[in-house]
Amino acid sequence: MKKSNSKKLVSKKRWQEFVRKNSCNSYGLSVCLAVLMLWEAGVKTRNEALEKLLEWHLRLSGFQAETAIDIALNKRPQNWLDKSMCKVMRARKERW
DSSP, rough: OOOOOOOSSSSSHHHHHHHTTTTTTTHHHHHHHHHHHHHTTTTHHHHHHHHHHHHOOOOOOHHHHHHHHHHHSOOOHHHHHTHHHHHHHHHHHHHO
């Protein structure tokens, strides 16, 4: 597999902070990791995101996958990494 020389969207330190903040439960943590992986993969469309999630064999519920794809495609990492996924997941469930 060829290594990419492109600059990472999310630094290791920011990853660690985001994961620490979102490790309150495994449900939200799974979504947070999927979002970060999708950002790093540079997906641009919903189909690309679905293909990547299937390729990685992540065990996500449909709701988790939809949330991860929505955030990865519509939010910028620089503006999103300080958010708590627990609160985001709760807010999304209430809207549904």
